[in-house]
Amino acid sequence: MFEKYDVIVVGAGHAGCEAAHAAATMGSKVLLATMNMNTIAQMSCNPAMGGVAKGQIVREIDALGGCSGIITDQTMIQFRMLNKSKGPAMWSPRAQSDRMRFAETWRLTLEANPNIDFWQEMISAIIVENHVVTGVRTSLGIDIKSQSVILTNGTFLNGLIHIGNKQFGGGRTGESAAFGITEQLVGLGFDAGRMKTGTPPRVDGRSLDYKKMQEQKGDIIPEKFSYLPDIQSLTNQKSCWITHTNAAVHEQLQLGFDQSPMFNGRIKGLGPRYCPSIEDKINRFADRSQHQIFVEPEGWNTVEVYVNGFSSSLPEEIQYNALRLITGFEKVKMFRPGYAIEYDYFPPTQLNLTLETQLIENLYFAGQINGTTGYEEAACQGLMAGINAHLKNNLKDPFIISRSEGYIGVLIDDLVNKGTDEPYRMFTSRAEYRLLLRQDNADQRLTAKGHALGLASDERLALLQTKVEDTASLQRYLKSEKVLPIEINKYLTQQDTAVVTEKISLEQLLKRPQLNIADLPSLSKKIQKDLDPYPRDVQEQTEILIKYASYIQKEEQQSKKQLSMETLRLKTALNYEDINSLSSEAKEKLTKFRPSTLGQASRISGVSPADISILMVYLGR
């Protein structure tokens, strides 16, 4: 019934979809196996993409030729650039999505790719011969052969949903869990663990009184995620709404604490500290009289809304009673209660940087199975696993993004070298070269690489080249174009910045905190005319490069220094026990994590600089 595939992707969430698309676009024959073809690319939690650090990841996915950015652009109902006041490295795009359109567009995108086949059934096992994966076995007992397998099981492996005292198997509400794979992998020698996450109730928008809430509109000039020009920015946006809990809500929720699976110990898995349930917030921060609630529409047309900030696994009745005490929710009708879910994950320290497992060749893990959380984190892992599965099948060098090239590099390096105890979410603070990893330059960092892989299109490369040339030309112009004191001192005084006594270049002026590139056209008609041809993204980027030159150069130098360590490869067969001079802790950690470069080794806790020096000596320059 089935041909032999190059790549089988198990699971069709954000990771699975990007994995299938990447491998297929590069030329692999791909089978995408999912338990339910109607839930491809579900947004299981909130209907939004991006946010701080996550938005940068989506930009990186797009720069490489992935789909998450384009599909978000096509289906968003609101766009905001977060952190606009905090400096260019922090600007973070975020969009509210139409949940149904998002899933539909993903499915149609995948269907449009002739290299992708679909199969709807639970995969109950992988087929392994001599430590090499050779295919998957379905619940009906069908064996499907392939050269590599990518597991993106999300929260489905032995998923257990908790609502109050009730608990039942499931990967999402209304969808059954997947069984068999964890047990098989543990039998093959993998370590498995348990994690927990949760989601808030969904309610009927028709039952809410928005007049009592504060409106949160989208940006006046909305931007978008994709570097491709074909999708227009939104002209019409939907608003979100803000309201708050209060003492009465907290009292109501406390009535259910004895039935909370979080508090009575029924939930064993560790949940994310940065995404606590409402009961957790009340419990840990008892001094706070209220907590913020974001009311987010789930789409253009649907009345379903997402109650962001109210994640809960208390009994449904407690949830309902508490919701009704929130301002604007007095007559609320609930569509479905919030719940907590426990699921299996495999500590990601068992992976190589390509996301291939160390134990079983050609087997890759991506997404929540690796202990991460978030659509963006999952999607980028899927993309990287798909790329690397294709490359390995075609005997090509692996594709690894360094920590100074992208958040994707930071994420995978952290996972593989440090592992994670709680669901791993990206923060900008996790990146040591944050100033280099900006949302405005993801294309400069990654598009050429994506193009070389055969993933990013020729069009993307051409756009990048134009942007780079325009930026260079604008930089030259600003350096050479000088203005006289008489021309600008009046304007400078208006802007509350010091007047000049002699001719000054526009570049010098731009270094002043009080002046922005948008101010320059006001200086003269000529400057206005000269700047006019440069697109907004080119102007923005040029301004960043001029204003923050010293900081950016410093990080570039540091990253270059570190990069020389990253290029020093450590043989995976290296027997660390034989290197007597290493400290015993270093021997143990290096044997456990098997870093592939010296740079990676240097980030493992317990490996001291002296150990690195010793390794450097053993590498023999």
Place this chain on the structure above:
Amino acid sequence: MNTHQDTIVALATAPGIGAIGIIRLSGTDAFPIVNTLFPSKDLNIQKTHTIHYGHLWQKDQILDEVVVSLFKGPQSYTKEDVIEISCHGSPYLLQKVIEALIDGGARLAKPGEFTQRAFLNGRFDLAQAEAVADLIASENETAHQAAINQMRGGFSAEIKKLREELIHFASMIELELDFGEEDVEFANRKELKSLVEKIQGAIQGLIESFSLGNVIKKGIPTVIAGKPNSGKSTLLNALLNEEKAIVSDIPGTTRDFIEDEIILAGIPFRFVDTAGIRATEDQVEAMGVARTHTKMREASILLYMVDLQNDSLSAYQEQLFSLEQQEVPFIIVGNKVDQADQNLKTHVQADDRAVLISAASKTNLDGLKSKLIDVLDLAQFKNSNTIVTNVRHYEGLMQTKIALQKVLKGIADDITHDFLAADIRQSLYALGEITGEITTDDLLENIFSKFCIGK
């Protein structure tokens, strides 16, 4: 491969007291760094494999009289530019020189780093790798042990507090960057500024206690000076109750200085016996005399020996005048009291800075000891509850301070928080050299424990 461009410095001779100590620098800036401290000659234009005599200066103060050996890369141990500075062997002095070089832009070498560079630059073949690795491991072990010993007591607590405050400050910045959308209260610029200033104050205190700390660790430099054959070495031996200095009746026997430590009232005094001060034709002795003058300037306390038997009153008064010109507290030690010239003895005795003893017959040594304790301003030593005693710590603190100065400037210039955070990371990294690494996870931990994060 030559990725190591920064300049490293370390003591190349064994720690402890030798007649000389050699400090070695390697790296691109080795020549410029030493050159700024060595005004005698322009080292940049000297040939490789030459040696040069001169003085090392720090600001307007002579550190030591030294001999500098130049090795231009690749004809050097590390194949980089290398300079070896031969100084006098006092640990106190050597540390001062290393500090001055660090202030000039060098950084303290890691254990085995010279050898490692030599290896990486192709100085050895692979067969020697094992030996190099062992060397790194053993030097690291020694340094580690030393660091642990240092971390006991008040210093450790002080640094721990500093670390926590810095983590708190960095968290405040990161909170606003990563969780700007959260419903929590953010620190304003004024609060941030006062936080940094508080941390700066603590660091400054630690840096200042650094020289004091050395004094405690290495002993209070107490220099015994006087004319040849006035009995300086005899006194030192009497104090030590052992034959340490070479004692003879021939004037000018002590041509270099000899040091040793005794503990009085729980305070270590490092006694330095010097060459006798006189005009001399003997070149070796002349160098010794020159060093004595340097030593006298460095002393915390000066014991000036007067030969009550042989000195003349006019010579004594002349000496006393010149002693009073120096800013070092001193004690007049009238020696050979049992054979004294009565006129001179009466004069000396009348001065309340004087003690009369006989070093040879060990008369009134206790009187001298209690005078020492009196002269020493004990208060400053007893108040030093926190003491930095290690060059590495000094370096880490200096780097932290410099990075925090940039943070303050950034706050004043109103730069955005992502750039402020870049400077803060530098300070976290520098302090991490002392306190152990400070990671993002530490910051996130702090944020999650203090703020209600998450929708």
